[in-house]
Amino acid sequence: MVQTQHGIGGLSYDPAKRSRPPELNVFLALVLITVAFELIGRLFLGDSFLFNTRDNVDAIFNWQRLNIIILQVSIIGIIALGVTQVIISGGIDLSSGSIVGATAMVAMSFAQTAMVNGNPNPKAIFGDWAMDLPVLVPVLVGLGCGLAAGMVNGALVAFTRIPPFIATLGMMVFARGFSRWWSNGNPVSFPTEGYAAIGKGMMPVLIFVLLAVLFHLILTQTKYGKHCYAVGSNEQASRMSGIKVANHKVLVYTIAGMLAALAAIVLSSKNLTAQAGMGVMYELDAIAMAVIGGVSLQGGRGSILGTVLGALIFGVIISGFTFLQLDAYYQEMVKGVIIVGAVVLDQWRQGRSRG
Amino acid sequence: MTDTILETRGLTKHYGGVHALSDASFTLRRGEHVAIMGDNGAGKSTFVRQITGVERPTRGQIIFDGVEHTFESPIEAREAGIETVFQNLALADDLDVPSNLFLGREKFRFRLGPFSILDKKAMREASLQALVKTGVKIPNLMNTIRNMSGGQRQCVAIARTAAFKSKLVIMDEPTAALGVQETAQVENIIRTLKEAGEPLILISHNMRQVFDLVDRVVVFRRGRIVANLRKQETSGEDVVSYITGAKTGSEFEGAA
Numbered sequence: 001m002v003q004t005q006h007g008i009g010g011l012s013y014d015p016a017k018r019s020r021p022p023e024l025n026v027f028l029a030l031v032l033i034t035v036a037f038e039l040i041g042r043l044f045l046g047d048s049f050l051f052n053t054r055d056n057v058d059a060i061f062n063w064q065r066l067n068i069i070i071l072q073v074s075i076i077g078i079i080a081l082g083v084t085q086v087i088i089s090g091g092i093d094l095s096s097g098s099i100v101g102a103t104a105m106v107a108m109s110f111a112q113t114a115m116v117n118g119n120p121n122p123k124a125i126f127g128d129w130a131m132d133l134p135v136l137v138p139v140l141v142g143l144g145c146g147l148a149a150g151m152v153n154g155a156l157v158a159f160t161r162i163p164p165f166i167a168t169l170g171m172m173v174f175a176r177g178f179s180r181w182w183s184n185g186n187p188v189s190f191p192t193e194g195y196a197a198i199g200k201g202m203m204p205v206l207i208f209v210l211l212a213v214l215f216h217l218i219l220t221q222t223k224y225g226k227h228c229y230a231v232g233s234n235e236q237a238s239r240m241s242g243i244k245v246a247n248h249k250v251l252v253y254t255i256a257g258m259l260a261a262l263a264a265i266v267l268s269s270k271n272l273t274a275q276a277g278m279g280v281m282y283e284l285d286a287i288a289m290a291v292i293g294g295v296s297l298q299g300g301r302g303s304i305l306g307t308v309l310g311a312l313i314f315g316v317i318i319s320g321f322t323f324l325q326l327d328a329y330y331q332e333m334v335k336g337v338i339i340v341g342a343v344v345l346d347q348w349r350q351g352r353s354r355g
Numbered sequence: 356m357t358d359t360i361l362e363t364r365g366l367t368k369h370y371g372g373v374h375a376l377s378d379a380s381f382t383l384r385r386g387e388h389v390a391i392m393g394d395n396g397a398g399k400s401t402f403v404r405q406i407t408g409v410e411r412p413t414r415g416q417i418i419f420d421g422v423e424h425t426f427e428s429p430i431e432a433r434e435a436g437i438e439t440v441f442q443n444l445a446l447a448d449d450l451d452v453p454s455n456l457f458l459g460r461e462k463f464r465f466r467l468g469p470f471s472i473l474d475k476k477a478m479r480e481a482s483l484q485a486l487v488k489t490g491v492k493i494p495n496l497m498n499t500i501r502n503m504s505g506g507q508r509q510c511v512a513i514a515r516t517a518a519f520k521s522k523l524v525i526m527d528e529p530t531a532a533l534g535v536q537e538t539a540q541v542e543n544i545i546r547t548l549k550e551a552g553e554p555l556i557l558i559s560h561n562m563r564q565v566f567d568l569v570d571r572v573v574v575f576r577r578g579r580i581v582a583n584l585r586k587q588e589t590s591g592e593d594v595v596s597y598i599t600g601a602k603t604g605s606e607f608e609g610a611a
Contacts, residue, residue, distance in 0.1 A: 218470060221472055221473055221475075222467075222469070222470045222471060222472055222473060223461055223463070223469055223470070223471045223473060224469040224470050226450075226454060226461065226473060227469075229447070229449055229450055229454075230447045230450060230454070230458055232449070233447035233448050233449035233450060234445070234446065234447045234448060236445070237445040237446055237447055237458070238447065238458065238459070240429055240430075240441070240445045241430075241445065241458040241459030241460075242430040242433070242458075242459030242460060243458070243459045248469075251469060300447070300448065300449035301449050
């Protein structure tokens with residue numbers, strides 16, 4: 001090979017230009033917020049946020065609080081895993097909260113017991129044929145709902161020129177209406193023991209963690225994952241490179257829909273009931289978790305690990321406010337501030353790396 | 356195996372009533388580097404869009420590597436062995452170098468539909484080879500394109516063509532947006548391709564660059580090929596007069 005002067009002209013390596021993994025920043029934020037609550041607790045309340053202060057319990061940490069932090073974010077966290085993939089692919093999904101409502105109603109209708117305390121089930125939706133079915137039936141029916149809703153989302157986004165925001169907004173309104181229509185607004189209750197076991201105790205956390213690991217591997221190791229980043233990063237280049245962008249989008253929204261459905265199954269199982277209003281605003285919480293975790297709303301950047309950390313920040317903040325005995329109203333307001341802050345941070349970061 | 360890698364016969368493209376390209380007959384031999392020149396709207400880009408499958412010609416034949424093709428998409432043209440470096444780069448900013456080189460044609464360790472497991476190591480090694488082949492030096496392969504300079508991006512886009520067994524490389528104004536040193540960089544890569552015997556079609560407005568790099572200059576004017584000049588037998592003024600229409604292609608009849 002001939003000797004050429006390739007050393008010249010913009011090929012020097014500037015380590016400063018190589019940004020550290022954004023997950024590290026999110027993790028630092030998580031630590032910082034936790035420490036802040038700990039300090040405020042010690043200074044003003046004389047109590048610890050993280051550590052065990054009761055003499056009758058033999059533990060270093062306040063496990064009860066830690067469990068609650070994880071438990072309360074794990075169900076929305078499951079949705080956030082799907083939302084993360086949608087946003088990385090350059091889209092947005094506003095329908096997940098409503099899909100939770102609709103799926104919970106439908107799945108629960110196939111999970112009812114015939115007899116409640118010796119009486120016929122007062123909330124029965126169907127006849128005897130749909131009573132005491134094996135747990136697999138409501139789970140598959142529920143996942144089917146998510147699959148259908150997600151596919152419609154994906155098809156709308158991929159094959160019409162409707163922006164994802166509008167397409168999923170339509171699904172959001174439609175699915176919410178559907179869940180009210182399903183039982184004329186009445187709750188659906190009294191599931192079988194098998195169904196109730198899905199969301200019992202720490203099961204939601206287990207399911208969340210397993211799914212997070214699974215989708216982390218899928219996003220980092222598979223063609224699907226690579227194409228999520230590619231499509232979100234430069235859709236036209238992806239198309240020119242032979243990626244079937246439309247098919248990819250349908251798949252992304254379908255997966256997101258199924259994850260929302262799974263969250264609905266876990267939630268309705270945990271609450272032992274399904275209501276038409278279930279999952280209201282979950283879509284925004286899920287988007288917030290992803291954004292706080294460093295997923296860029298412009299697509300192409302983010303990770304499952306980031307979203308999990310974002311979910312934990314969410315949990316710590318909610319738990320911390322309860323710990324400080326602050327009103328729930330403040331939580332909402334602070335959440336809003338954090339979401340906007342995270343997006344501003346993302347744009348600032350992008351502007352700097354482009355500059 | 357014929358000596359000709361690409362031949363077009365009577366290639367014509369009409370957009371409604373606009374005759375963007377009329378009866379373009381063009382030949383490229385193996386190992387030959389040819390520049391396509393012409394004013395804006397002269398039909399250069401239209402011509403390239405037909406042979407790279409971006410558009411379907413109204414009339415005419417494309418014979419590539421001895422076989423007549425009708426490319427339905429850029430992907431088909433690429434699969435046949437025509438690699439194009441587009442003006443707007445077509446790179447995914449948030450991906451690293453190997454991911455960009457293998458975008459849409461990844462290597463797999465295990466096939467499972469969309470969830471096929473990527474063979475990152477093989478892609479990394481093949482990327483390294485492609486960069487060596489083109490003489491591109493990128494400090495860190497795993498850096499994302501976003502963190503690279505314009506020249507580096509262009510180099511990655513060009514290396515993409517070398518990562519695969521391309522039979523013909525087409526570059527659409529590869530140095531239009533680059534600085535002096537970065538331009539030199541890209542020109543060196545083009546020389547490396549010449550030494551490797553890779554045929555190339557270069558679209559450029561830069562007269563110095565064209566005379567430095569290629570064997571032959573084809574001039575487009577008003578949708579027609581008006582001149583087909585060997586570098587030794589022509590000059591900058593000559594080419595310019597064909598581009599502006601001061602000189603017409605009367606002495607050029609069916610020479611291509």
